[in-house]
Amino acid sequence: MEREVDVAIIGAGTAGLFALRQVKRVTDSYVVIDGGQLGTTCARVGCMPSKVMIQTAEDHHHRHALAYEGIEGGMQIALHSPRALEYVRKMRDSFVEHVMGGPVSKLGDKLIRSHARFRAPGVIEVEGSTVRAKRVIVATGSRPVVPRAWQAFGDRVITTDQLFEQPSLPNSMAVLGLGVIGLELGQALARLGVEVTGVEMLQRVGGLGDDDVNAAAVEAMREEFPIWLGEKAQLAEGADGRVRVSAGDKSVEVDQVLVAAGRTPNVDGLGLDMLGLELDDRGVPAYDPETMKVPGAPIYIAGDANAELPLQHEARDEGQIAGYNAARGTAQCFRRRAPLSIVFSQPNVVTVGESWEKLAREDVLVGTCRFDGDQRSRIKHANRGVARIYADRRDGRLRGASMAAPDGEHLGHLFALAIQQGLTAVDVLRMPFYHPTVEERVQDALREIAGQTERQPDQPVDLELLHDDAQRQAAE
Numbered sequence: 001m002e003r004e005v006d007v008a009i010i011g012a013g014t015a016g017l018f019a020l021r022q023v024k025r026v027t028d029s030y031v032v033i034d035g036g037q038l039g040t041t042c043a044r045v046g047c048m049p050s051k052v053m054i055q056t057a058e059d060h061h062h063r064h065a066l067a068y069e070g071i072e073g074g075m076q077i078a079l080h081s082p083r084a085l086e087y088v089r090k091m092r093d094s095f096v097e098h099v100m101g102g103p104v105s106k107l108g109d110k111l112i113r114s115h116a117r118f119r120a121p122g123v124i125e126v127e128g129s130t131v132r133a134k135r136v137i138v139a140t141g142s143r144p145v146v147p148r149a150w151q152a153f154g155d156r157v158i159t160t161d162q163l164f165e166q167p168s169l170p171n172s173m174a175v176l177g178l179g180v181i182g183l184e185l186g187q188a189l190a191r192l193g194v195e196v197t198g199v200e201m202l203q204r205v206g207g208l209g210d211d212d213v214n215a216a217a218v219e220a221m222r223e224e225f226p227i228w229l230g231e232k233a234q235l236a237e238g239a240d241g242r243v244r245v246s247a248g249d250k251s252v253e254v255d256q257v258l259v260a261a262g263r264t265p266n267v268d269g270l271g272l273d274m275l276g277l278e279l280d281d282r283g284v285p286a287y288d289p290e291t292m293k294v295p296g297a298p299i300y301i302a303g304d305a306n307a308e309l310p311l312q313h314e315a316r317d318e319g320q321i322a323g324y325n326a327a328r329g330t331a332q333c334f335r336r337r338a339p340l341s342i343v344f345s346q347p348n349v350v351t352v353g354e355s356w357e358k359l360a361r362e363d364v365l366v367g368t369c370r371f372d373g374d375q376r377s378r379i380k381h382a383n384r385g386v387a388r389i390y391a392d393r394r395d396g397r398l399r400g401a402s403m404a405a406p407d408g409e410h411l412g413h414l415f416a417l418a419i420q421q422g423l424t425a426v427d428v429l430r431m432p433f434y435h436p437t438v439e440e441r442v443q444d445a446l447r448e449i450a451g452q453t454e455r456q457p458d459q460p461v462d463l464e465l466l467h468d469d470a471q472r473q474a475a476e
């Protein structure tokens with residue numbers, strides 16, 4: 001059986017469903033092909049269940065602070081891990097239901113439940129039939145990487161695909177890889193009472209490129225669980241069915257291992273290698289990030305599948321761009337947003353705009369602020385961390401920021417807005433800063449930058465001079 005359509009979308013995740021919104025506005029001739037579990041990675045096993053677990057962990061952790069506030073009995077609070085995990089799944093189910101009740105429920109026979117494989121650029125093989133599409137959107141997402149040798153440990157070595165499905169939490173765990181997932185879930189598991197050891201082969205955590213911010217993040221995390229940096233993790237059989245985890249000269253035996261060593265795009269098995277496209281070493285075709293178009297083929301690639309910005313809001317944008325263009329057969333360019341990444345550890349680890357690693361040091365001014373003495377952060381028992389703001393040396397225009405900061409998720413949005421709007425450090429300083437908020441603290445960093453760019457140091461730099469006194473007297 002053959003089916004002919006204008007657009008075929010492979011993958012009903014975030015990118016695929018946002019592409020669908022755009023496609024539906026132009027044509028009724030489309031199919032969505034998905035061979036895996038529906039409901040999106042974000043809602044099923046990603047952003048959402050992880051944030052529920054992090055919230056429970058934060059609430060549990062807060063018991064340590066209660067005694068300071070005169071609230072008794074905090075240390076008698078006990079976590080019931082089977083119920084905590086049940087709660088994660090209950091919340092997760094509601095997020096998945098939300099996705100399934102929306103566009104997916106209206107697809108009818110336009111949803112093909114099969115894995116897809118290209119036979120030619122517009123010809124896709126699905127179970128029992130062929131789809132011929134004028135244009136194809138590849139939105140197949142990504143999956144966790146687990147080295148083959150570690151797979152022999154069975155359910156003692158898991159990823160986030162299994163973590164939230166567990167009936168209860170183990171007594172001890174090693175978290176291998178302290179990138180985004182390892183940092184936020186490693187800390188959450190420690191706060192839930194699991195004895196966690198974190199292992200990262202680099203000297204950096206949370207994808208941080210700024211050494212000062214990295215040092216602050218590591219210091220804060222180490223208050224809660226041991227972190228081994230700079231050596232690759234190795235696994236071996238331990239005593240009594242435990243797993244021995246070693247890195248360099250350190251070693252520990254744990255009940256279970258959470259592998260958070262990165263994700264790989266689901267592009268293998270799609271047959272892209274048979275289409276004569278230029279592929280990178282992960283098998284991802286070259287594409288234009290402003291159009292999502294693969295040059296020389298009627299193919300668009302969006303979301304984690306292109307492995308560029310594996311974040312939910314980027315998957316949404318890329319899906320919309322791909323959908324817009326695929327529906328029309330165009331390659332219209334769209335401006336991408338200021339880069340923003342937030343790790344939901346405490347302190348939040350945030351990078352915005354241009355990264356420190358990519359900026360030429362001689363082109364930027366840096367302003368720093370620390371949160372240890374910050375009054376509002378002290379009240380919240382969260383006074384840890386640092387923020388470093390990068391501004392253009394020529395005009396003070398903000399170019400990037402990196403922080404391990406309390407309320408960093410909100411500060412990150414503030415800086416994303418400022419960077420995207422092309423604001424300078426002085427422009428931001430002249431915005432209101434309410435007292436007492438964590439936001440107040442970033443004035444220190446902005447002032448440090450403004451002190452290096454402003455030509456009138458005796459004027460209060462955070463207030464705009466409307467007209468000078470001489471002008472006013474002349475006017476009177």
Ligand SMILES: Cc1cc2nc3c(=O)[nH]c(=O)nc-3n(C[C@H](O)[C@H](O)[C@H](O)COP(=O)(O)OP(=O)(O)OC[C@H]3O[C@@H](n4cnc5c(N)ncnc54)[C@H](O)[C@@H]3O)c2cc1C
Binds near residue numbers: 010141269270305311
């Ligand atoms: C634990 C965790 C926490 C996260 N937290 C955050 C967060 O807080 N904030 C954030 O921004 N991002 C977060 N992310 C990342 C975010 O979840 C992803 O960037 C986003 O879900 C990617 O969406 P997607 O549409 O590209 O892929 P997906 O939602 O994975 O969709 C891909 C779809 O393609 C289907 N598919 C794959 N191969 C084929 C094939 N050959 N044929 C047919 N169908 C196929 C799959 O079944 C799937 O339904 C997190 C990820 C994880 C794992």
Ligand SMILES: NC(=O)c1ccc[n+]([C@@H]2O[C@H](COP(=O)([O-])OP(=O)(O)OC[C@H]3O[C@@H](n4cnc5c(N)ncnc54)[C@H](O)[C@@H]3O)[C@@H](O)[C@H]2O)c1
Binds near residue numbers: 201234
């Ligand atoms: N808050 C968020 O936005 C959020 C949360 C979770 C996941 N995500 C997305 O999911 C993606 C995948 O997350 P991730 O944390 O798995 O990947 P990652 O690339 O962020 O981190 C993987 C880390 O594992 C380390 N590593 C690899 N092999 C190792 C080994 N053998 N021993 C020790 N360390 C090892 C790497 O050096 C790296 O630091 C992220 O890139 C992100 O886009 C986002």
